[in-house]
Amino acid sequence: MTPSLNELSIELEGVKETVADALEQAKKAGASSAECAISRSRGISVGTRMGEVETVEFNQDGALGITVYRGHHKGSASTTDLSAAAIREAVTKANEIANFTSEDPCAGLAPAEFMAHDYPDLDLCHPADQSAEFALQQALDCERHGLAADKRIVNSDGAAYSSHCGYRVYGNTHGFVGGYLQSRHSLSCALIGKEGERMQRDYSYSVARKQHELATPQEVANEAVEETLGRLGARKINTAQVPVIFRADVANSLFGHLVAAISGGNLYRKSSFLLNQKGQQIFPDWLKIDEQPHLVGGLASSPFDTEGVRTQTQSIVDKGVLETYLMSSYTARKLNATPTGHAGGIHNWRVSNQNQSLQELCQTMGTGLLVTELMGQGVNIVNGDYSRGAAGYWVENGVIAYPVEEITIAGNLRDMFKNIVAIGNDVDHRHGVLTGSMLIEQMRVAGH
Known part of the structure; x- marks a missing residue:
């Protein structure tokens, strides 16, 4: 049965009370501070292949995690049983563990002044029909459209549909208890095409907070068909130094490497190529990246991070200059810095384009x-x-000439970032990094 928004809201308030009770138990047990989180998701995932039902899974996942601190000694425990007795036992176990852990002067809650006591409703939850009938119809329709679109589409690697909704609640002994509802729906299809004796596979997908904002089954199928047929007749190419465009749906991965390189965990371990680069120019002077965590309905929107620290609009890169590192409270203490609201990840990066x-x-x-x-x-x-296997298209005189496969592209991220020539306006909105296609001046491409 699909829960209504009102039912989820009532449940969320009850869970906030559960978290507050768990924190009170931790204090009574002698903890100097404590934090507690509960996340829950419910929904359906289905898969089809060649018009047959392969999987139907109803999911209802949830767990409580409690961490207690005795000074700088930390103990954690979790339970999927949210009964009062199970929570009491989890608190007791976390306290016992804290008695045996080594002292870590950087362990503890995020500072109280950073708590998101007043946060906006970001409209992140839109429950949809979670019946098996509806879910299967979406996947079957998508696959049927794909298989019927062109005689060169000879097989399917399956279609899948999922719809989930739930909530996240976090609280700590600073007096902060917050929570928000969220939903996510997706539809995907993978097809196999054949030309002569050679076959190729490709796919397409759509993801959204609101079910009606998903691409339709026919739209997803049409894109999967286009991608699959476009790869037929793929060739190898000679090894060379050439300009490279990362299409929007793979360009976001390059900024994913930036996230890793400027995250506090890698920085305090001195395992990042961007160590000591804050305030330095690492991109062309026209490039800008802004984080906008409060985009209404955004796929990566969040009113606070996993430590309760308020998220806020901020500049990550301005005029090519790295403006900030990404800090949790722990990594901030390690580096004598300030938490930035990035415990648990980033929140809607918008990359500038030409x-x-x-x-x-x-x-x-x-x-x-x-x-x-x-x-x-x-x-x-x-x-x-940087060295990865790749596939795509060879472009001559500004026009796609033919598909290519079995190649490797290589370079160094420091050089790749500095040598970005342009970024397109074809922004892919399915990721936490909102970027268009990216043209890099030159990389080594290994083929024959």
């Missing part, structure tokens, strides 16, 4: 590689070395 379409970026590039898929994990955050 208002060029992907086609215009290809024309600017002239001849080079358009990357549409990345494979492998060949990225070294310590020194910035």
Whole structure:
């Protein structure tokens, strides 16, 4: 049964009381401070393949995690049973563990003055039909459209639909207890095409807070068909140094490496190629990245981080200069810095662009590689070395000439960031980093 928004709101308030009670128990047990979080998600996930139902899963997941501090000694415990007795036992276990852990002077709650006591409603929860009938119809329709679109589509690697809603509550002994509702719906389809004796596979997907904002089954299928057929006849290319465009749906991964490199955990361990680079220019002077955590309905919006620290609009990069590192309270203490509201991740990064379409970026590039898929994990955050398998299209004189496969692209992230020529206006809104396609001046492409 699909829960209503009102039912979820009532449940959320009850869970806030549960968290407050757990914190009170921790104080009575002798903890100098404590924090507690509960997250819960419920929904359905289905999968189909070649018109047959493969999976139907109803999910109802949830857990309480309690951390107590005895000075700088830390103990944690969790339970999926939210009964009063189970929570009391979890608090007791966390206290017992704290008696045996080593003292860590950086352990503890985020400072009280950073708590998000007054936070906005970001409209993140929109429950939808979670019946098996509706979910299966979405996946089956998507796959059916894809298989019927072109005779070169000979098989399906499946379609999937999911719809989930729930909440997150966090509280600590600073007197902060906050929570918010959230939902997420997705639809995807993967197809297999054949030309001659060779076959190719590709896919498409859509994700949204509101079910009606998902791409329709036919739209997802059409894009999957286009991507799959576009790869037929793929060739290898000769090894060369050429300009490279990362299409929007893979360009966000480069900024994901930036996130890792400026996160406090890697910085205090001295395992980042951007160590001591705050205040330095690491991108071209036209590039800007702003974080906007309070975008109404945003996929990566959040009123506070996982430590209750208020999130806020802030500049990450301005005129190519790195403006901030990303700090939790623990890493901030390690580095004698200030928490930035990034415990648990980033919140809606918007990357500036030159208002060029992907086609215009290809024309600017002239001849080079358009990357549409990345494979492998060949990225070294310590020194910035970058090497990954890739597939995409060879571009000649600003026009896509043919698909390419079985290549490797390599460079160093420090150089790649500095040598970004342009970013397009074809922003992919399915990620926490909102960026268009990215043209990099030159990279090494290994083929034959």
